[in-house]
Amino acid sequence: MIFGLSIAFWITALFTVAGALAAALLKNLVHCALSLTVTFAGLAILFLQLDAQFAGFAQMLVYIGAVAILVVFAILLTRGAGAPEYRIYTSSWLAGIAIAAAVFALLAWSVITSLPAGAGSAAPDVTVLSIGQALMSTYVLPLEIVAVVLTVALIGAVIVAMHDKGDAKTHEQKGGAQ
Amino acid sequence: MIPASWYLILSAVLFSLGVIGFLIKRSLITVFMSIELMLNAVNLSFVTFAHQWHSVKGQIFVFFVMMVAAAEAAVGLAIIIAIFRARATLNVDQVDLMKL
Numbered sequence: 001m002i003f004g005l006s007i008a009f010w011i012t013a014l015f016t017v018a019g020a021l022a023a024a025l026l027k028n029l030v031h032c033a034l035s036l037t038v039t040f041a042g043l044a045i046l047f048l049q050l051d052a053q054f055a056g057f058a059q060m061l062v063y064i065g066a067v068a069i070l071v072v073f074a075i076l077l078t079r080g081a082g083a084p085e086y087r088i089y090t091s092s093w094l095a096g097i098a099i100a101a102a103v104f105a106l107l108a109w110s111v112i113t114s115l116p117a118g119a120g121s122a123a124p125d126v127t128v129l130s131i132g133q134a135l136m137s138t139y140v141l142p143l144e145i146v147a148v149v150l151t152v153a154l155i156g157a158v159i160v161a162m163h164d165k166g167d168a169k170t171h172e173q174k175g176g177a178q
Numbered sequence: 179m180i181p182a183s184w185y186l187i188l189s190a191v192l193f194s195l196g197v198i199g200f201l202i203k204r205s206l207i208t209v210f211m212s213i214e215l216m217l218n219a220v221n222l223s224f225v226t227f228a229h230q231w232h233s234v235k236g237q238i239f240v241f242f243v244m245m246v247a248a249a250e251a252a253v254g255l256a257i258i259i260a261i262f263r264a265r266a267t268l269n270v271d272q273v274d275l276m277k278l
Contacts, residue, residue: 009180013188020192020215024199029207036211039192043218050185050229055221055240062244067214067251074255075207078262089202090271096201100194107190111183126234134234135241146245153249161256163263 008049016042027088029075037068054128185226192219206261206268210254217247 019038026032040063047056090096135143196219199212221240228236261273 006180009184013184016188017191017195020195023208023211023215024195024203029205032208032211036215039215040218043192043222046185046188046222047225049180050225052225052229052237052240055225055237058241058244059218059221062248063214063218066248070251070255071207071211071214074258077259078207078268088204088208090204093202097198099201100197103197104190104194107193108187111186111190114183116181116183125232126228126237130234131237131241134238139238142242146242150245150249153253157252157256160253161259 005049009046012042012045012049015039016046030072033068033071033075036071037064040064040068051125054131182226182230186223189219189222189226192216192222204269204271206258206270206273209270210251210258213254214247214251217243 016039019035019042022035023032023039026035040059044056044059044064047059193216196212196216199215200209203209203212221243224236224240224243226236228234228240258268262268265273267273
């Protein structure tokens with residue numbers, strides 16, 4: 001059982017990290033978005049392995065279902081499907097990798113040197129039912145605020161992305177018809 | 179029972195990959211995707227701790243992070259499209275001003 005669990009963990013971790021690596025390094029933006037979707041799926045499976053059914057399925061619905069599609073739409077709307085004309089890496093990529101390595105070293109150091117927790121609490125497992133009850137009682141005010149934030153964000157997104165026909169700066173003519 | 183530290187190290191790896199993508203890529207959309215990756219890596223930490231302590235709070239926090247990330251995704255991609263309309267490029271070296 002333990003062996004099977006750890007095999008499952010390693011396979012999922014491999015897919016997740018490979019997807020993240022490809023998303024961070026690949027040249028083609030569509031490939032990046034698809035690799036990122038693999039990472040999202042791997043994370044959803046990891047959440048399910050951790051007995052977090054609610055977070056796992058919410059991850060699938062929100063990220064794989066919505067955010068990935070949104071990113072692909074943004075890529076296609078900005079005609080970035082091919083390799084861009086400019087170099088894809090910044091000139092200071094070496095410093096960027098060094099900073100990322102420092103971040104990883106700090107995080108890994110704090111994880112490894114921390115004391116292992118005991119057996120954990122004896123409380124029963126978290127079920128979707130208990131999450132729903134907590135959301136509807138203790139956390140009902142944040143829930144309502146998040147609902148308002150989402151509504152405002154969606155209206156704002158539509159207004160920001162709305163095409164202003166009278167704008168002289170638009171590049172319709174420059175880009176040419178599709 | 180897989181030790182929680184494995185999940186935390188995996189979360190650190192994913193977060194660092196997000197930092198790499200954020201810092202070394204020139205495309206605005208890739209920068210945006212790297213932010214999403216970092217948010218997800220932190221969510222993995224939350225779920226790990228929630229699993230370890232059998233606490234409902236971890237998953238509640240993951241829920242709120244996801245909702246705010248969804249709002250951020252909608253507004254961020256709208257801004258990216260607006261920037262592309264105004265500038266015809268998504269190279270971060272050329273969109274470094276706060277005005278269009």
